Amino acid sequence: MTTNKMKKVLAAGLAGISLLASAAAFSATAVVVHPTNGNTLSEPEIARIFLGKSKSFPDGSEAIPVEQTEGSATRSAFVRTILKKNDQQIKAYWAQLLFTGKGTPPKQVGGGADVKKLVGQNPALIGYIDTSEVDSTVRVVLEF
Amino acid sequence: MTKIHAKLGLLTAAMLAVGSVHAAEVRINGFASIAGGQTLSEGTTTSSHLTSGPTDLPTEGQATYVADPVTNGVYDDQWSFNPDSNYGIQITADLGEGLSATGQITGNGGENFEAVVSWAYVSYEFNENWTVMAGRQRLPLFYYSDFIDVGYAYHWIRPPQELVATDGDTFNGVKVRYSNYIGSWDWSAEAYYGNSEEDVVSGQITATIKSEDQHGIVLRASNSWLILRATYSGADTVVDLEQLLGASYPSIIPDGQGSEDNPLQYTFMGLAAQMNFGNVFIVSEYTHGKPDNPSFPTNGFSGRDEAEGWYVSTGIRLGNFTPHITYSENTVDYVQTGPVVTPGELSDVTAEFQSKREAITAGVRWDFHPSAALKVEYTTRADKSDDFYKGNGNFYEGAGMWGYGENGEVDVVAVALDVIF
Numbered sequence: 235m236t237t238n239k240m241k242k243v244l245a246a247g248l249a250g251i252s253l254l255a256s257a258a259a260f261s262a263t264a265v266v267v268h269p270t271n272g273n274t275l276s277e278p279e280i281a282r283i284f285l286g287k288s289k290s291f292p293d294g295s296e297a298i299p300v301e302q303t304e305g306s307a308t309r310s311a312f313v314r315t316i317l318k319k320n321d322q323q324i325k326a327y328w329a330q331l332l333f334t335g336k337g338t339p340p341k342q343v344g345g346g347a348d349v350k351k352l353v354g355q356n357p358a359l360i361g362y363i364d365t366s367e368v369d370s371t372v373r374v375v376l377e378f
Numbered sequence: 379m380t381k382i383h384a385k386l387g388l389l390t391a392a393m394l395a396v397g398s399v400h401a402a403e404v405r406i407n408g409f410a411s412i413a414g415g416q417t418l419s420e421g422t423t424t425s426s427h428l429t430s431g432p433t434d435l436p437t438e439g440q441a442t443y444v445a446d447p448v449t450n451g452v453y454d455d456q457w458s459f460n461p462d463s464n465y466g467i468q469i470t471a472d473l474g475e476g477l478s479a480t481g482q483i484t485g486n487g488g489e490n491f492e493a494v495v496s497w498a499y500v501s502y503e504f505n506e507n508w509t510v511m512a513g514r515q516r517l518p519l520f521y522y523s524d525f526i527d528v529g530y531a532y533h534w535i536r537p538p539q540e541l542v543a544t545d546g547d548t549f550n551g552v553k554v555r556y557s558n559y560i561g562s563w564d565w566s567a568e569a570y571y572g573n574s575e576e577d578v579v580s581g582q583i584t585a586t587i588k589s590e591d592q593h594g595i596v597l598r599a600s601n602s603w604l605i606l607r608a609t610y611s612g613a614d615t616v617v618d619l620e621q622l623l624g625a626s627y628p629s630i631i632p633d634g635q636g637s638e639d640n641p642l643q644y645t646f647m648g649l650a651a652q653m654n655f656g657n658v659f660i661v662s663e664y665t666h667g668k669p670d671n672p673s674f675p676t677n678g679f680s681g682r683d684e685a686e687g688w689y690v691s692t693g694i695r696l697g698n699f700t701p702h703i704t705y706s707e708n709t710v711d712y713v714q715t716g717p718v719v720t721p722g723e724l725s726d727v728t729a730e731f732q733s734k735r736e737a738i739t740a741g742v743r744w745d746f747h748p749s750a751a752l753k754v755e756y757t758t759r760a761d762k763s764d765d766f767y768k769g770n771g772n773f774y775e776g777a778g779m780w781g782y783g784e785n786g787e788v789d790v791v792a793v794a795l796d797v798i799f
Contacts (some may be wrong), residue, residue, distance in 0.1 A: 278562065287557075287564055289506050304748050318602060322698070322745040329531040329798050332407055333468055334524035335480055335501055335511055 262365040263311050266350065266372035268357040271295075275360075275375045281316050283360060285327070286337035291360075299340040300349055300361045308346060312362045315378050402471040408799050411529040413462035413487075415453050415792030417441040419783025441783025443759065443790040445536055448547055451488035452781060453790050460487030462535050462794055466496070466527050476503035484527050496527065496548060511553045518568065518596050519544060521607055521650035521663050529796035533693055533702050533743050535755045539780075540706035540737055541687040542667040544646065549574040549592050565599040585621050589613040590641065605652040612670075614641035643670035657695040664688040685710045691739075700743040709734045733763040735780060750797045761786030 265280055267273065273291040275283075282288035284299045291297045302309040304321070313324050331337035343352055349361035354371035368374055419441035445451040451461030466484040473479065482497035499513030516524050522537040526547075529535065551572015558565060574589045594611030617636040636642050650663040667685040686709050693702030710733045741755030761782050782788045 282559075287559065320695070321748060322751075325748065325798070326531050329409070329528050330525045333409065333466070333482065333528050333531075334516070335497070335499065336524075338405070338470070338472075 264374045265376040301340045408467045410465040413794035414459045418789040421784030442781030449486035449488035463487035530798045535794040538689040538706035540708040542665040542685045546576045568596040588616045607650040611646040662690040698745040704739040731764040753794045
């Protein structure tokens with residue numbers, strides 16, 4: 235085996251390892267809407283919709299957030315990064331609103347596939363899925 | 379009980395009506411706290427001639443700690459599961475187009491878990507900014523009032539009991555809320571109007587206290603790390619004097635104070651702030667209550683009693699554990715005039731004195747499950763009233779109202795499991 239060949243094999247191997255590592259460590263999340271929904275949304279605007287503070291998209295149309303079921307890693311990442319809370323804090327936040335008539339938590343519809351399916355069918359919905367699940371049935375408004 | 383059944387019936391009827399006209403989406407949620415605790419102190423300084431107060435506190439031998447005067451939650455030196463335990467079931471029917479009907483039934487250990495309708499209202503959202511709620515609702519006096527029953531929603535087993543005490547915690551009426559945002563600030567303004575009626579047991583007598591013209595506003599602003607809240611509330615309070623004092627009441631209270639014609643007026647205000655710095659949070663609240671006219675005469679004395687109560691609490695979220703510590707204080711300044719009999723003469727005197735209590739609470743909340751938290755808490759409360767008041771419970775904010783051990787001090791330990799579903 236020539237040194238060159240060995241280098242190539244080694245390089246390919248390393249690239250493979252780093253790819254795997256990045257897939258595990260940097261599994262990214264995409265906030266998605268229906269393909270016909272043309273709204274541009276900032277991170278705070280998305281947070282306002284998911285915290286029940288805003289019920290419409292910037293163009294004035296109705297916005298209905300859908301959540302992944304508790305315990306999903308994608309959900310935890312979304313709550314931590316976009317809502318700036320941990321799983322317990324978001325639960326306590328909704329308990330305060332729910333039992334005082336000030337708001338109802340978004341529906342928990344299942345995993346990424348369930349969210350994608352629902353969002354792809356209804357222009358009013360907004361959800362989040364793993365970036366690896368994104369396809370043409372949804373439009374990405376934010377990736378993190 | 380009859381009253382409660384009637385209300386439950388009404389509520390059910392309302393829900394059924396709702397169900398028949400529209401395929402309403404019905405949502406059932408609930409919460410429960412199972413808490414146990416006991417006092418760790420010796421002796422008692424409870425008044426021996428107790429005629430009033432939240433409950434029949436023992437007169438000797440046991441240190442007591444009143445955890446909740448409204449629901450008669452009292453700890454003594456025997457482990458008890460009652461004072462801080464409660465449950466609640468909420469049913470919301472979403473009728474669509476912004477209209478919903480909600481009923482919440484709660485029960486407290488201090489009242490043998492008897493079901494009470496805490497909330498029963500219809501809510502209508504005109505648009506994203508305006509909401510109207512009509513029916514039975516919590517009186518939003520304190521930062522924690524609205525969700526006081528939902529232990530899961532805060533870090534303590536019970537919020538500090540040193541805020542200004544008021545009669546009743548619910549009202550029947552209308553509340554209008556406007557909410558909006560400017561930049562990174564969300565803000566809202568609420569105004570409410572209604573009335574309430576409550577039976578207060580005082581020794582052998584049950585008196586009906588009616589609060590009429592109950593009105594108030596709540597202002598709230600929040601951003602990503604700060605929540606600010608300010609509130610004002612006022613009410614005209616009427617007591618059934620004949621029920622309380624018998625037919626001879628006009629000779630006891632010549633001006634009929636507290637009657638329909640001359641109601642007692644009371645003004646309440648409160649300020650609260652919650653701050654989050656990463657994992658550290660600080661929450662503080664100040665409350666002030668003052669009668670607008672001389673207070674209801676007790677033991678022949680009448681005057682103006684100005685009450686202040688506040689706390690500051692801090693904690694740190696370390697993974698699933700949240701250790702926290704709280705200082706709280708309540709003072710009532712009495713300026714009262716009344717007849718004093720000294721040998722050979724009867725004269726009016728004006729007395730000024732203060733009742734005061736202080737408490738320190740330290741505890742840990744452990745979020746061991748997504749829907750449940752376990753809490754352990756230790757509280758030490760001390761009676762720092764003027765000597766005149768120490769051990770002189772009765773109608774005042776002294777030992778008779780709050781229970782203490784020897785030397786006007788009491789330590790209490792409690793453990794609670796809070797769940798929501």
